[in-house]
Amino acid sequence: MSSRSRTPSERSPLLTSAAALQSYDAPESDSPPIPQSPDEFTPRDKTSKADLAWVLAGLWSAVFLGALDGTIVATLLAPIGSYFHESNRSSYIGTSYLLSVCCFTPLYGRLSDILGRKGAMLLALSLFGFGTLLCGLAPSMDALIAARAIAGMGGGGVMTVSSVAVTDLIPLRQRGLYQGMTNILFGLGAGLGGPLGGWLNDSFGWRSAFLLQMPILLFSFILVTAKVNIKLPAEIESQPIRAKLQRIDGFGSLTLVLTVGSLLLGLSLKSTEELPWSHPVIWGLLASSAVWCALFVMVESRWAMYPVMPLRLVKQRTPLAVSLSNFFGSVAAFSMLYNVPLYFSAVRMNSSTGAGLHLLPHSVAISTGSVFAGWVMRRTGRLYTLTLVSCAMTVVAASMVAAWDDDTAAWHLWLDIVPQGLGMASVITTTLIAMIASVVKEDLAVATGITYLFRTTGQVLGVSLSGALLQAVLTSKLRERITGPDAFKIIESIRHSTNVIPELSPELQRAAVHSYADALRVVFICQAVCNFLCLLCCLPIQENPLPGSHEEQEAHYRKRQNSQSSCASDETLA
Template sequence: MHRSTSRPSERTPLLTASTESLASETSTAVESIPTSPTANDFALVNKISRTDLIWVLAGLWSAVFLGALDGTIVATLLSPIGSYFNESNRSSYIGTSYLLSVCCFTPLYGRLSDILGRKGAMLLALSLFGSGTLLCGLAPSMDSLIAARAIAGMGGGGVMTVSSIAVTDLIPLRQRGLYQGMTNILFGLGAGLGGPLGGWMNDTFGWRSAFLLQMPILAFSFFLVILKVNIKLPEEVRNQSLHTKLRRIDFFGSLTLVGTVGCLLLGLSLKSTEELPWSHILIWGLLVASLVFCIFFVLVESYWAPYPVMPMRLVTQRTPLAVSLSNFFGSAAAFSMLYNVPLYFSAVRLNSSTDAGLHLLPHSVAISTGSVFAGWVMRKTGKLYGLTLVSCALTVIAATMVAMWNENTSNFHLWVDIAPQGLGMASVITTTLIAMIASVGKEDLAVATGITYLFRTTGQVLGVSLSGALLQAILTNKLRERIQCPDAAEIIEAIRHSTSIIPDLSEPLRKAAVDSYDDALRVVFICQAALNFICLLCCIPIQENPLPGTHEEQEEVYRTRRNTISEANDVESAQ
């Protein structure tokens, strides 16, 4: 058989890459790929009617909506909860414990959905999330509330991941981006309603009611998943005994992954929230522990685990690696901006909290618009590479414009400059998820989705933590330069911990505080622009793979890819 030996271009699909390249990248994967026709065609088995699809999406997306609603409800309730327990200094741990659990357990659901099935994994996620939320509403102390939020996070990390995997099973890849856009609209709607609803529930019925209110929505999603989500896995997986399925769980890999992510995020969170120095034994001890866990994790995944939770052969491939890194850097920049732009209007422009929050409205609208637009473009053209790069460029432009804000910047720019960030990042997150799905085989689809969400959520937490630490370091230095009166230390501490006191300061102190926040935030915004530029660079290696428009076309692509890999492996064996 004649084979072309020409070098593939930068955007050449993996499907047409050279036999030798395919063999070297995937020889270890072939051994674990199912060989029965049922495994290749199970997406065709999962074709359902339009009515059933609507009910399935209602069950999955109501859980996504609830997860977003919960996040902003809790953010609104941090102050009332802290005051209720008389432990306001520890209220930030309510959010930190949830985010740590989400980051640690998100990637595990990719493999669990292959073992327990999509329904089983989703029910597990909803059960943990629901149990944690109910315990939050009944918590007798701050410690128990923090623990309950950690339990909720164990499930919250799976809701988005399993929902995305299930929709991918049911929707042809070319239309998948549009559905992801609709998912993001619901997520944005939940996030937008959570704040006002949480505040109203707290004022009317008390903060516990805001947690208990979520239980009916959770029950609705739970029962719809039980009744309607009946996605069939390949026959050889369905016929395995429970013991065999449990053996597929990568316990050592999961443990070391949780240790790696958990120690890293906990160390950085403590550095930011407790304002401990980097030399503190707790901070560097956690960072060293994270490094040790990371080394063990790589060794376990490379040489020990038969069914790794994060296959190294997958992470080191070109497109999955590029997608993972772009999601990490892009999410870090996006969440840093989301948290620091309102701070700019509160501390530098001295606007009220309501006005500061309103400046995020164009960003929220742009997120929904960008995600749906990206899905529509992919559906119409079947292409994503050019759209991804243009979207990344928008985020760089937006971050650069925000970094140039000064006292002479017009109101038009203060309202509009942040919008391209939301538009571009929503598009990037949508297109890169589809690029990841299109670049892997059916057997790796669930795990690859979990990896994407892991890098995304880790980037979100690190973006907030590191930008907060950078901001405080520069702010403290600038305030010490500008304020040198007898009680300077107390004034500086008060300014750092609350922006609400700045308007009430004397003119010289107010100017010193505003200028110091302005200088610190400008550095943070410049770093955001740099992160967005790195995200753009990471997107360049992404390959343009086919986006099938029907289930039949999609299965043909998977079948062709599998045959190509098998032939490549045969050639390598013969040599």
């Protein structure tokens, strides 16, 4: 290592000791030594443990509410559709929110560097709260769909800014454990949302499910306002608001939103409206997505002074590997989440309650896997081997699920999905830490936003593409097995609702069950392929040191900054 890599840059904090820097001058290799640091977390100088608890309460209550809201709304789609007499459009309530989340998630990484963590979080909470309030007061289905899109503009920022703020406060070696706690709260909110939404609808009407979220939002808003005081670099803090706003990459943000929005809208319409690929709306949206993507790349690489997604980050080895692994892993995870209950409803003909109960071990595994991954990283300071083992678990789980048939033992049906939950929760946690450890401090927020962009895009595509594949194979199999004058009507009724299967004659029932089993097996095989691609994408991830204290973390970021500056200087000289 050159001597200049040890020299602090002009932006280095003056209070960090040289001893701390030298003690953490680890060699850059794929297997760095474990940092010798205390395991106990020491809060930042001006953040007491009590203040830290209040900050986390404000951030995590927003994360909890975001998860709660998602499953509450999923439960209320049927009652809302019936209320407005537009059940055929009720799916757009969920689609508009997810599209908005995917489009606006990456913007908050840059916004948190411009407006500050507090400013970006308050913006996200304001949009989410305003949209949720409008949902509770919506006079029509169109107004409700628009309100959910507004709520999604804020919902996309809650997880991103919360993650960035926690990273500012917690050293990397402890960060995974705190991410596990975040995932537990997220899982708790998602688990409670369904029954709570149903109870509120039955007791007070569906509007109450939106309006009663406002007290939690207000609680989170007040805590973030009072307690989140994370300082930005001095050169940004001293700028007036107008100068800060000029740092926003407006054209880059617009082209990114249009790229992601056109792609996801085209695929969602293909799935929900069952339109052919040759339909002008479908290919038009996909073509426009490609055009906007090309413009986005040009803007980010040539014109933007402060790009919303610096392409130099995506070109780097670890950020690219993390982004792709999160994408493929999320595609597989959400396809599994939506299609396993369908298997028990359509193939095993269980009740909706029974089908949902089969996801309970998976939900427990998600919380357990995330916390376990955080604990391992805290104890060892390493994540590479843990990441690969976790990915391998998801491949095994998807393969076992794809092998389900009439002779599969009952215990397999309950437990085969567990390695998927354990493995994917661990992968999501370790890859986030790998991303944070691989970039310089100035890119931390943007890199986190990129991670969540690939993750949320994979989630939406996992649901949309698996649904389109399922329907394509199911329709083909049903047409092979069901013929006659009423075949078309019977096939359509089977495709649109599994509730009709028990009411069919034994012969038609057998044809429907076998067709669903064949279609779901194809989907499960594709899930295994996506998990395997996730494993391949994790192979290039570099093992970076995980600092155990803020002093070591500052030294780590300065060392990486100096290393990149050195490489840039060498390239210029060459």
